[in-house]
Amino acid sequence: MELSEEFCNEYINAVKNYIDTNGETALNRAYDLGRKSLGGGQSILDTARLHSDITMKILNEPSINSNKESIITSATVFFTEYLSPFVMTFKGFLDVVENLKREINVRKNAEDAFRQSVNYYEALLRNALDIVTILDKAGNMMYYSASVEKILGYTENELKGKNVFSFIHPDDVDRVLELFYKAVEIPGFTATTEFRFRHKNGDWKILESVGKNLLNNPDISGIIVNSRDQTDRRHIEEIRRKYEFIANASKELMCLINRNYQYEAVNEEYCSALSKERSEILGKSISQIFGEDTFNNLIKENIDKCLGGSEIKHETWFTFPLLGKKFMEIAYYPYKNQGDKVTHVAFVKRDVTERKKREDEIKKSQMQLTEAQQIAHIGSWEWTVNSNTIWCSEELCDIFGLNPSAPEISLDEFLNYIFSDDRQRFHDILKNALTNNKPFITEHAILKQKKTKRILHTRGKVVFDDHQLSTKIIGTSQDITQQELAQQAIKSSEIKYRRLFETSKEGLILLDASTGIINDINPFIIEFLGFPKEDFFDKKLWEIKAVKGIQESEQAFKEIIEKGYARYDELQLNTNDKKIVTIEFISIAYTVNNDRLIQCHIWDITERKLLLQELNTQAEQRAEDLKNFTYSIQKAHEEERLRISRELHDDVCQRLTGLKFQMNFFEDTLKEKKRINGTKLRSVKKEIDSLIKEVRGISYNLRPPALDHFGLVTALKLLCTESKKIYSGRINFVSDIPIFRHYDPNTEIALYRIGQEALTNCIKHSDAKKIVLMLSENKDEILFSIEDDGLGFDINLHYDRTKPESLHFGLINMRERTEQLGGNFHIESSMGKGTCVEISIPIKKKT
Numbered sequence: 001m002e003l004s005e006e007f008c009n010e011y012i013n014a015v016k017n018y019i020d021t022n023g024e025t026a027l028n029r030a031y032d033l034g035r036k037s038l039g040g041g042q043s044i045l046d047t048a049r050l051h052s053d054i055t056m057k058i059l060n061e062p063s064i065n066s067n068k069e070s071i072i073t074s075a076t077v078f079f080t081e082y083l084s085p086f087v088m089t090f091k092g093f094l095d096v097v098e099n100l101k102r103e104i105n106v107r108k109n110a111e112d113a114f115r116q117s118v119n120y121y122e123a124l125l126r127n128a129l130d131i132v133t134i135l136d137k138a139g140n141m142m143y144y145s146a147s148v149e150k151i152l153g154y155t156e157n158e159l160k161g162k163n164v165f166s167f168i169h170p171d172d173v174d175r176v177l178e179l180f181y182k183a184v185e186i187p188g189f190t191a192t193t194e195f196r197f198r199h200k201n202g203d204w205k206i207l208e209s210v211g212k213n214l215l216n217n218p219d220i221s222g223i224i225v226n227s228r229d230q231t232d233r234r235h236i237e238e239i240r241r242k243y244e245f246i247a248n249a250s251k252e253l254m255c256l257i258n259r260n261y262q263y264e265a266v267n268e269e270y271c272s273a274l275s276k277e278r279s280e281i282l283g284k285s286i287s288q289i290f291g292e293d294t295f296n297n298l299i300k301e302n303i304d305k306c307l308g309g310s311e312i313k314h315e316t317w318f319t320f321p322l323l324g325k326k327f328m329e330i331a332y333y334p335y336k337n338q339g340d341k342v343t344h345v346a347f348v349k350r351d352v353t354e355r356k357k358r359e360d361e362i363k364k365s366q367m368q369l370t371e372a373q374q375i376a377h378i379g380s381w382e383w384t385v386n387s388n389t390i391w392c393s394e395e396l397c398d399i400f401g402l403n404p405s406a407p408e409i410s411l412d413e414f415l416n417y418i419f420s421d422d423r424q425r426f427h428d429i430l431k432n433a434l435t436n437n438k439p440f441i442t443e444h445a446i447l448k449q450k451k452t453k454r455i456l457h458t459r460g461k462v463v464f465d466d467h468q469l470s471t472k473i474i475g476t477s478q479d480i481t482q483q484e485l486a487q488q489a490i491k492s493s494e495i496k497y498r499r500l501f502e503t504s505k506e507g508l509i510l511l512d513a514s515t516g517i518i519n520d521i522n523p524f525i526i527e528f529l530g531f532p533k534e535d536f537f538d539k540k541l542w543e544i545k546a547v548k549g550i551q552e553s554e555q556a557f558k559e560i561i562e563k564g565y566a567r568y569d570e571l572q573l574n575t576n577d578k579k580i581v582t583i584e585f586i587s588i589a590y591t592v593n594n595d596r597l598i599q600c601h602i603w604d605i606t607e608r609k610l611l612l613q614e615l616n617t618q619a620e621q622r623a624e625d626l627k628n629f630t631y632s633i634q635k636a637h638e639e640e641r642l643r644i645s646r647e648l649h650d651d652v653c654q655r656l657t658g659l660k661f662q663m664n665f666f667e668d669t670l671k672e673k674k675r676i677n678g679t680k681l682r683s684v685k686k687e688i689d690s691l692i693k694e695v696r697g698i699s700y701n702l703r704p705p706a707l708d709h710f711g712l713v714t715a716l717k718l719l720c721t722e723s724k725k726i727y728s729g730r731i732n733f734v735s736d737i738p739i740f741r742h743y744d745p746n747t748e749i750a751l752y753r754i755g756q757e758a759l760t761n762c763i764k765h766s767d768a769k770k771i772v773l774m775l776s777e778n779k780d781e782i783l784f785s786i787e788d789d790g791l792g793f794d795i796n797l798h799y800d801r802t803k804p805e806s807l808h809f810g811l812i813n814m815r816e817r818t819e820q821l822g823g824n825f826h827i828e829s830s831m832g833k834g835t836c837v838e839i840s841i842p843i844k845k846k847t
Contacts, residue, residue: 007037012054019058019074020279028237030078051079134222137184137215139164142222151229153200169196169204183213183223194230206231253349256335259307261286261300264344275321306332306345315352327356377479383411384472385434390414399456399479401449419445419453433473437462455481507602509541513589514596516540516561528604530576546573564589564598570609582606704752712748713739716755716775727763735775743782744844750817751784751841757810758786758837766790766835782843787836792829
């Protein structure tokens with residue numbers, strides 16, 4: 001008969017599973033497959049051929065790295081167990097049939113030989129572990145082997161002629177009857193099944209039976225059934241399944257380790273924790289799974305102790321691939337064989353991380369409670385009525401000044417610490433609470449160490465026993481001495497603040513921050529504005545008469561409620577006598593006892609404003625006077641420079657020049673007469689030349705002639721040319737103005753002096769490589785800029801007149817010259833990025 005593809009695949013998987021695990025479960029599967037193939041009418045030859053093909057296929061797989069001899073051995077063991085049902089069948093009835101035939105033939109030949117064969121056959125069946133039964137078509141037992149008494153407890157004659165189905169369990173009858181009727185209908189039909197058969201003592205035995213229709217065989221003429229008692233095996237399997245179920249259902253991690261530190265069994269939770277399949281763990285050593293270091297440092301020593309017969313339990317942190325870091329309770333249990341020898345270690349890990357966390361939280365809470373009691377100065381106590389003793393916590397001992405090593409004292413001793421004025425009252429409170437079962441709260445004084453007075457806030461309640469009898473009072477006492485002192489200080493501060501509030505010479509208003517309604521005002525406001533007190537209370541700030549009609553003040557007061565803080569240098573209010581006063585106003589928001597308040601401060605600045613206006617007017621006048629004075633000084637200075645320049649040029653220079661001509665004439669005359677040494681004379685002439693040059697330079701600096709003769713553009717060009725003689729860098733002058741264009745003399749001299757000052761600053765201080773002067777016109781303005789690529793400076797220092805380093809007099813002079821002519825002066829500079837001065841002056845062309 002051809003084997004189905006489904007059966008072939010099932011057989012392949014079962015063989016591979018047994019090769020991988022060598023487990024009892026896989027062998028049971030082999031036996032089940034044998035029964036299935038026998039029931040399906042498959043021959044041993046077909047299955048043997050299949051087994052051979054499968055074994056060769058497994059050996060030729062690329063993934064097989066194991067010893068091939070070991071694989072062949074395992075496959076052979078599997079096949080042997082698979083053939084067990086066939087062996088049972090042949091031994092159970094085929095061999096019997098052959099023996100019967102042989103006995104019949106012998107009986108025909110010799111009656112003695114027949115009897116001898118029957119006796120031999122019966123002896124075999126009597127001592128066999130299987131029951132051989134022959135049934136008729138109705139299921140009546142025509143024959144059964146003597147082993148029935150050993151297995152089921154019945155004697156040889158107790159079952160003969162009885163219907164077999166009356167002994168089968170009611171839940172199994174229908175299923176067995178169906179197979180039986182099928183066997184009766186089909187000659188040669190073979191079927192295997194399992195059912196429960198009633199033992200003589202009333203118990204149920206599990207029989208695995210193989211039946212075959214031999215009704216057409218004249219020697220048998222019945223259904224021959226070979227039955228094996230599977231009760232103990234099924235019971236063991238059931239117990240094993242239960243244990244496996246319990247192990248796999250457990251949240252604990254379980255495994256069984258042999259003496260070679262190898263895994264022989266693991267539950268599903270263990271596999272899940274390691275993120276591995278069971279096949280990846282079984283047969284492997286612990287060091288292969290966890291690594292040599294973990295095995296040697298954390299596991300091996302405990303397993304060795306357990307293999308020595310000791311149970312080991314401990315707790316530690318453990319890291320798993322899937323679960324992460326967990327706090328585990330680990331137990332090692334020695335497993336002993338029937339010879340009382342330890343062969344394995346049962347390894348159980350239980351995740352107690354949550355318990356560890358709770359324990360840590362409890363410890364932390366206890367520490368926090370102790371710390372909180374210390375911080376809050378709260379101690380607990382317990383009065384046991386029967387013993388009349390009071391137990392005090394560590395903090396209460398500290399509050400009372402008791403010895404913490406002896407926290408239990410008598411009630412009388414406890415009362416002695418209570419201040420004398422409060423002692424009797426406190427005692428009565430305790431008795432009343434005990435009598436009436438009422439909790440209490442009280443404040444009283446004690447004498448710490450019977451010397452220092454402390455104020456305590458004490459509360460307590462009665463505790464009952466199982467018979468509802470009051471047995472003790474438990475309570476807490478808090479040292480509130482500092483709070484009492486603070487309260488007294490607060491009351492004193494409130495009085496001082498109130499007096500300050502009422503006597504202040506500035507206006508004070510308190511508002512509800514959420515509504516803007518006035519809660520309080522000081523007398524200054526009433527006196528200052530002249531309105532009665534009733535006109536302020538329970539009104540919003542912008543609703544009072546002093547604000548009405550002044551739109552800006554009303555809007556400002558509304559914004560105060562939104563912002564909390566506000567400052568207004570000038571606000572106007574109405575007085576009751578129809579005057580308008582100017583005030584300075586500041587509001588500040590703050591919280592008192594969860595109430596948000598706004599405190600407003602008001603100063604009368606009416607007189608101050610008038611005085612300030614007068615001062616500003618005077619300051620402006622002084623500034624204008626100073627400006628005119630400065631202009632007059634500069635004008636006189638320039639006129640004097642012009643006069644001196646002309647005097648030097650027209651008088652001193654001319655006289656020196658005339659002296660030089662006379663010296664030349666004198667030199668020529670003396671040379672002719674050869675009466676004097678020419679060297680000294682030449683020295684005098686050289687000195688006169690130098691003096692003439694210096695006088696001309698002074699005259700030029702005092703008032704450059706080019707400015708008067710050729711205009712500003714030419715004068716600035718000559719200034720750049722002269723500056724190049726003492727400067728190694730580049731100086732460029734750029735202008736699109738006609739060379740001989742003249743401007744107002746004051747404008748020309750101012751721009752020239754500014755350019756002169758700027759060039760001097762660049763050359764002396766900037767360390768610039770390039771200086772550019774630009775002069776141009778823009779509508780009605782003349783634009784002048786001086787820019788360099790030098791060191792630059794902090795522009796903020798230039799405007800900070802409080803710092804000495806900011807006093808750049810050259811820049812100040814340039815700014816003043818510009819502003820005197822109604823122009824604008826702008827300077828830009830930063831460290832390392834050069835400086836640029838930009839000037840614009842209104843044009844007043846020279847007529």
